[in-house]
Amino acid sequence: MTNRCAPTRAARRGHAEGEGQFGLLGERRFAPFFWTQFLGAMNDNVFKVGFTSLVTFQAARFSGVDPGTAAFLISAIFIVPFVLLSATSGQIADKYDKAVLARLVKTFEIVVMLIGGAGFLLHSAPLLYACTFLMGVHSTVFGPVKYAYLPQHLDSSELVGGNGLVEMGTFVAILIGTIIGGAAAGSSDFGAMMLAGACLVFALIGRVASSFIPKSEASQPDLRINWNPISETWRNLKLAKADRTVFLSLLGISWLWFVGATFLTSFFNFAKDVLSANPDVVTILLATFSIGIGTGSLLCERLSKKRVEIGLVPLGSIGISVFAIDLFFASHRIAPAGHLLGVSEFLLALPHWRILADLFLLAMFGGFYSVPLYALIQARSQPTHRARIIAANNILNSFFMIVSSLLALALTSMGVGIPGLFLTTALLNVVVAIYIYSLVPEFLLRFMAWILVYTFYRIRLVDAERIPAHGAAVLVCNHVSFVDAVVIMAESPRPIRFVMDHRIFRTPVIGWMFRHVKAIPIAPAHENADLLESAYLKCAQALDEGDLVCIFPEGKLTRTGDINPFKHGISEILRRHPAPVVPMALRGLWGSVFSRDEDAQWPRPIHRGAMTRLTLVVGEPIAPEDATPQHLQDVVTALRGARR
Template sequence: MSESSASPRAKAAKAQHGDGQFRLLRERRFAPFFWTQFLGALNDNVFKVGFTSLVTFQAARFSGVDPKTAAFLISAIFIIPFVLFSATSGQVADKYEKAMLTRLVKTFEIVVMLIGGAGFMLHSAPLLYVCTFLMGVHSTVFGPVKYAYLPQHLQPSELVGGNGLVEMGTFVAILIGTIIGGAAAGLTEHGAMLLAGCCVTVALIGRVASGFVPKTAALQPDLKINWNPFSETWRNLALARQDRTVFLSLLGISWLWFVGATFLTSFFNFAKDVLSANPDVVTVLLGTFSIGIGIGSLMCEKLSKRRVEIGLVPLGSIGISVFAIDLFFASHGIAPAGHLMGVSEFLQIGVHWRILADLFLLAMFGGFYSVPLYALIQSRSQPTHRARIIAANNILNSFFMIVSALMAMGLTSAGVGIPGLFLTTALLNIVVAVYIYSLVPEFLLRFLAWILVHTFYRIRLVNAERIPEQGAAVLVCNHVSFVDAIVIMSESPRPIRFVMDHRIFRSPLVGWLFRHVKAIPIAPAHEDAKLLEKAYDACGRALAEGDLVCIFPEGKLTRTGDINPFRHGFSEILKRHSAPVVPIALRGLWGSVFSRHDDNRWPRPVQRGVMSRLTLAVGEPIDPAEATPEHLQQVVAMLRGARK
């Protein structure tokens, strides 16, 4: 990291926990970059919405353009550069200083918008298509710079908030760009001139903002660039596949872009052909969608407690499908009005409010889905390869968006209406979600853990930051209930290899889930001595690979609420690979239905106005040489305190 960013980062480390993500907008390490990104997204949408609106509602001015497929064609042309140049741009972002690259990209944007301005003034579709392609080149080069910049200037605890702000800013820019582009295109007399002037002006302001972006050191300056886009694309994808969770997260984000592109590019024809509405209503639809994803992105920091909470991803995908399906039923069979309604008339019809609510909630859940995935990729990618991983993401995004455009064009040409397109996308989303979560149950388990903790418990964390974010460690915890592992999992910053009773793996569902998150089955020596030795060896290998291993040294659930004597199992693990031992204590689960209490009860979602209380306390790491069963039991008992 450069010296120019070291001071702000050190200052941020001392910031109070309650400052919130908006504090970043006052700091140079983030604010100039944020506004540069914001203005770029704004210009993209002023141009694309203006162009799309003109060819949809004023097609007579553009010879040879089909208004029914123009929006999908514009989207496809914008995405093609991501396929062609993402691999190269990822290498460039890893090799060169990022502030300099940002300024070059913004200077290029000015030239591109001069071409686009000429296209608007001359009503030249070929010039505007060329500008669309070049704006795609602009976004292709800036994408890896953008997402590789954040981890160099933000702390891990700020990544979710920073990404949330960027996502929120992007979709607010989409909203403003939609309003400006749509309004300008609606002016028959001077609309083209206004669009041209606006695009060039925003590009100039963006270039000024980029001048304040702090110097950001190149992470691999000695990298030799492979200029062959095909071989480098394959190499980037292979690089991304080295971490299975990261790669599948890339696929998850790309799928979201498939869904988002399908909806966003459909709004013009949806408004005109289904809702019988004018371009101003398109602005309302796009604005509602943008506000929804912006709010969802901002909520992620609060819901995830400032950490990368992938449990929000399944929640997001469920919401996307539910409200997309309801959007189909809300808009299917609406009778044509016989004329194009304005905003006022549109809002007087009750079913239209249901449509707006569906769009808002669908987009909000899209925010829940995307922000944790971006933060996960940034946090788990190697710093020296991060920009190329983002480039791989852009390659996959572009491929999925092109397929989205081709699917939409094909279904539309086959006579499928826009509501049918929405329903198809929603059903496909269910299939893709089931497939991804079957491959990476970590997402699903984190979701279940998140639901459990946030539905039934108000959890209090004590020194949870002591769970290491990197490197091997053995976590030892008292064993109170059947959900101890899920609670610990919900508060850990990274995956944990839990050592669990072998009988759990006989359950078809639970066993399948824990096998896929690499839980380690164990049995007492008198039951299966070979399995016991195999479990110790597996734990040793996991520690050697830098993983977290969690074991419950009591060996069984407590039947009295008191801590049972700790056994020596963790000592056998440490003999195979030495690692720090982190003591953990749970309190508040004894007496719940998940425990062996004689009078166990379901925890109540609301108890005297306050959710059931649960505490997870983490002690100081202990040197493995000092980690005796007696010492660890004493430490865990002190952490737990008197309350069970």
């Protein structure tokens, strides 16, 4: 059945022909939704930053509030609804029109901000804590709508760009909200009134923007809602665990929220106690962090060539740890001042620029980390329960953020300073990254492939869209070098089950990785007939499950650069499971150190000038009954052409 919410062919073509991800901001299928979520995120931060700033720097006006722990408490209260209501919110988002839900949520936001405005005007901490909780409810309900909306309205080639814009927009909204909230709170005479008015106005504008969101048909209108949050939370987590990669991606995103919450909620105390700076400097810190993650989010589309590139995730985690550790050392070079520094004094000190550089780069690598994971979850989740998978993500996010707040409270109560908290988080990030990538080596292999292809090679793709995005197919390619599989993996829109020589699996590290990404070992009949038959059966099973299987029919690397005769293994695979065969050809790898050329040379990295050029050409799919070894060899030879 055709999805009426899917982007039109003309819209997809216009986006593909050079408008880039920013072209989406001119389209109704994206722009009203973007501004609705932008205004919601901004209002959250006007309120939270205003409240946090008041209780940190003007604690005398709020009885019974501890300024040292208020920021962590506000953060914890905000995320409690994610634990309690995410499961129900995911069901609601799957059952009802997401545009209608967005409008209801924005109407609720107006009511909440009336309560918050009263809290500001009366300097009532209980009212403001209640508003914090209700804004958490608002964000809990909107979260599944937000991320389930995108794959319903964006083409697969737009998904990374759309997520990048949303992430960028969210953190720009945080920046603007921070500036407005901090500036209003800093006005001693009219600060409370300005905060109350600003929050209400932004809620009203957000409600108007939501009126233009196009109809978004329910994914599962016959769903019966389970109102028991405990049992439904468990069911959502089981849905998420059905796909191991998706579930571990959820854990990866939740860990990023742990890291981000630790840094963002520490900025007020970091500025006051470590940098000896006033609240205006907090705005500079948050602005730097927001611009960094926005920059990283936008760069993802360019770095990933508009596809879901999970190879960026390890790159992001490495950068987060490196710059968080450097932030710890940079903080120890800051000499305490006798008074709270203003923005101009802060920016005149050279060591402070290292602080800002670390925050910017840490956040930028956070963008590299988060955007591909969100896009991966959206792309691989079933549309009928995608919102509930997002709800499971929100549940995990909230749990990790609560743990982040508790850890921060525990460490600070033990006398650990904010720089020590940053170092602890950085080291924990290393441990978590190693654990996740050991469970899903696909991330590391894609990272290695991405580094190889984009550091040493400039690759040109010809008709890459012929690699099917869904369904079973057998890919066949000429075998030029030891990195052929890595190059193909880097350019494929989805995972591939490679058929590989059994000797590779004896290599300690590489063998472990390929076993974990379900590569299929094969051996010639004269070496191990049982292993050969097992390989054929595993290929048939993979095709039964709708996977891509890639085989190099030559059976060995070329020693001359010419294509060796194709063997009959491909026929045996197709005999057990007929599937379309997609011929491919690699050009340009012969002569590299990864080939068997006697005059082989290392490929030229970026810093030495023009990169080595290679080409991956993809041919038209061939019906299984026509895919004889000789015919496939002729097609692959023609695709490769004269260049080896």
